Amino acid sequence: MKYKCINQAVGSALAMIALGLCTAQSASACSRVLWNDNQQAVLIGRTMDWPESTEPVLTVLPRGMKRDGGRLGGEQVIKENSLSWTSKYGSMVTSIYGIAAADGFNERGLAAHMLFFKISDFGPRDTSKKAINGATWAQYVLDNAATVIEALALLENVQIVLAEARGTKTTVHLAIEDASGDSAIIEYLNGKQTVHHGREFKIMTNDPAYDEHLALLKKQDFSKPSSEMPLPGNVNASDRFLRASYYLPMLPEPKTEREAVASMLGIIRNVSVPFGAPYKDFGVYNTEYRTVTDLSHKRYYFEFTTSPNVIWADLAKFKLTAGAPVMVLNPDNINLSGDVSGKFKKAAKVPF
Numbered sequence: 001m002k003y004k005c006i007n008q009a010v011g012s013a014l015a016m017i018a019l020g021l022c023t024a025q026s027a028s029a030c031s032r033v034l035w036n037d038n039q040q041a042v043l044i045g046r047t048m049d050w051p052e053s054t055e056p057v058l059t060v061l062p063r064g065m066k067r068d069g070g071r072l073g074g075e076q077v078i079k080e081n082s083l084s085w086t087s088k089y090g091s092m093v094t095s096i097y098g099i100a101a102a103d104g105f106n107e108r109g110l111a112a113h114m115l116f117f118k119i120s121d122f123g124p125r126d127t128s129k130k131a132i133n134g135a136t137w138a139q140y141v142l143d144n145a146a147t148v149i150e151a152l153a154l155l156e157n158v159q160i161v162l163a164e165a166r167g168t169k170t171t172v173h174l175a176i177e178d179a180s181g182d183s184a185i186i187e188y189l190n191g192k193q194t195v196h197h198g199r200e201f202k203i204m205t206n207d208p209a210y211d212e213h214l215a216l217l218k219k220q221d222f223s224k225p226s227s228e229m230p231l232p233g234n235v236n237a238s239d240r241f242l243r244a245s246y247y248l249p250m251l252p253e254p255k256t257e258r259e260a261v262a263s264m265l266g267i268i269r270n271v272s273v274p275f276g277a278p279y280k281d282f283g284v285y286n287t288e289y290r291t292v293t294d295l296s297h298k299r300y301y302f303e304f305t306t307s308p309n310v311i312w313a314d315l316a317k318f319k320l321t322a323g324a325p326v327m328v329l330n331p332d333n334i335n336l337s338g339d340v341s342g343k344f345k346k347a348a349k350v351p352f
Helices: 134-144 148-155 210-218 237-250 257-270
Strands: 002-004 032-035 043-049 057-061 066-068 084-086 091-096 100-106 110-116 131-133 159-161 172-178 183-189 192-197 287-294 299-304 310-314 327-329
Touching: 032 172, 032 237, 032 257, 043 100, 043 110, 043 257, 066 134, 084 134, 091 134, 100 134, 100 287, 110 134, 110 148, 131 134, 134 148, 134 159, 134 172, 148 172, 148 183, 148 192, 192 210, 210 237, 237 257, 257 287, 257 299
Parallel strands: 002 192, 131 159
Antiparallel strands: 032 043, 043 287, 057 091, 057 327, 066 084, 091 100, 100 110, 110 172, 172 183, 183 192, 287 299, 299 310
8 A cells, every 4th residue: 555645744437426436437526625724613614516316315324233335235246254343433424316425534533535536446356355446445444444544544454346336436535634634545556555644745636646636736826826827718628627726725724613614615616517517438427416515513514506595404314323223315306595404304215
């Protein structure tokens, strides 16, 4: 495994898992932005870009849930030596097609976000290692780790395996953050894990490899921002990466959590994909929804691009003890607005 800046002092998305599951012919394009240097909250904004509804459901998962990392959508996709576990922590996630978590956080303040990464290569299966399928990657760390460092240590001991459902493969990379503001970007290139670990790794989009995004960023001089500065404005991953990197440092210090969340929504809306905007290789993939995760207050904000309202839920208002019911809310309801914590219902069945 190759660590990039593992010390914080060294340098500043199966059904079609929109977080990033894709084949070469179909793909998702999402963005993630971390704001960890304001005085109100550690916030993460994320877009979900996909050509159809991913059927997102806000889902609260209690502790004590048994999972098999070899199963996906009711099928055993890893035949030998898959990893099974019982969740240590409760979490709130956005599910996709009822089979996996695309985005979310746990009760200890660890968040995870899977985004499309076409060049992802998990390498050949090594049956001597316990394995989990790529769609379960985010939920595994949310179930078992409280911090970024703990999550990275857990991932040292398992193999992430490419899986497929409904003709779609789990080519993704993963961003994780914790309530301290620590961050890591985890990619698999040529079968090897590459980790960029440190508070400074605040932006993630899609291809190319993260090193290449950082190299492109170094070529920019954003030291004297002005309204006259030419700025990449298209919807491709590199332009979105640069645009978020430009605007994030200019956010004013918020006086309240409300101001902080509004500021993050401003950034993440800026890198969203408008309806009808074309992608060169795979058609039109507009932004379906946006999320903002507040790790300081354990609060989750959700915004459909087809709805006029922002909704949110507080994880502290849910029962997370082992044996508690899984709670769900379909956010695709134009009548929902504001705090919807009390509108969740017991799930008819455990989704995954």
